[in-house]
Amino acid sequence: MSSSFNNTSTTSTEQNDSINKSKSSRSKDTHLPISRVRTIMKSTPDIENIGLPSLHVVTKATELFIQKLALDAFKLQKNHRHLDYNDLSRAVEENENMYFLREVLPKKITMAEYYKLIGKESSEEGEDNDNSSQTSNSSSSSVTSDNN
Amino acid sequence: MAERLEDLNLPVTAITRIAKEVLPSNTIVSKEAKTALARAASVFILYVSNQATTIATSRNKKTISAQDVFEALSQVDFECLIEPLQQLLEDFKSTKQQKKDTTKKSTPNKNTDDDVIDLVDDDMEL
Numbered sequence: 001m002s003s004s005f006n007n008t009s010t011t012s013t014e015q016n017d018s019i020n021k022s023k024s025s026r027s028k029d030t031h032l033p034i035s036r037v038r039t040i041m042k043s044t045p046d047i048e049n050i051g052l053p054s055l056h057v058v059t060k061a062t063e064l065f066i067q068k069l070a071l072d073a074f075k076l077q078k079n080h081r082h083l084d085y086n087d088l089s090r091a092v093e094e095n096e097n098m099y100f101l102r103e104v105l106p107k108k109i110t111m112a113e114y115y116k117l118i119g120k121e122s123s124e125e126g127e128d129n130d131n132s133s134q135t136s137n138s139s140s141s142s143v144t145s146d147n148n
Numbered sequence: 149m150a151e152r153l154e155d156l157n158l159p160v161t162a163i164t165r166i167a168k169e170v171l172p173s174n175t176i177v178s179k180e181a182k183t184a185l186a187r188a189a190s191v192f193i194l195y196v197s198n199q200a201t202t203i204a205t206s207r208n209k210k211t212i213s214a215q216d217v218f219e220a221l222s223q224v225d226f227e228c229l230i231e232p233l234q235q236l237l238e239d240f241k242s243t244k245q246q247k248k249d250t251t252k253k254s255t256p257n258k259n260t261d262d263d264v265i266d267l268v269d270d271d272m273e274l
Contacts, residue, residue: 054214058220063166064161073181081176104188
């Protein structure tokens with residue numbers, strides 16, 4: 001009787017160890033706080049419930065997305081090892097699937113350029129100011145014209 | 149629902165660490181770039197979950213499943229992320245199964261409860 005009790009106690013500690021191990025390995029996999037990701041997801045309109053597996057998938061997807069954006073931005077600048085805001089902004093501009101970020105990470109312009117845009121806008125009414133500055137970017141101009 | 153606006157921000161340190169994993173080790177990331185990455189990540193979450201909600205609603209489901217998220221990602225042109233994520237989902241499921249097995253072994257009296265959990269597990273609500 002006493003021997004069997006001893007057996008069970010040792011196995012349970014082993015199991016606890018394995019649980020702890022799996023926990024630590026998982027927290028290594030995901031760096032982002034899952035509860036925060038859930039809070040952000042919950043602020044989506046019309047959202048009801050989020051399954052636990054899907055929450056993990058979204059968290060990991062966000063990490064992969066950050067890495068993709070950072071790497072794309074880094075590839076665009078060649079000479080110096082310094083990742084700046086403008087590199088990210090340019091990466092967003094050049095990737096079609098990051099179109100949703102164009103208003104979040106807009107290209108920085110100088111005040112002189114801004115005044116020039118304002119001047120152009122008032123002279124050509126109805127033209128989007130993005131179009132006048134970035135005529136080379138066909139995808140952006142096509143979408144903005146759709147919106148109009 | 150977020151109570152304060154800061155609740156929608158992701159920790160910049162974590163974001164920076166994740167970004168630096170793929171960048172050469174001596175890269176300097178400017179402060180502005182760090183916050184921009186964090187902001188982009190928050191918007192990405194909203195963007196994907198909004199798409200996934202639309203997919204789930206169109207199927208009259210109230211809970212967003214991992215499958216909905218995968219479909220949302222492919223709709224927003226991020227198919228490249230799906231494959232590594234599927235691997236992650238498999239790992240997640242197997243660790244959960246492992247945990248379940250260990251709890252079953254350690255508490256044999258609660259077997260019936262575990263069976264109930266088995267059935268509901270996939271639609272687990274948060």
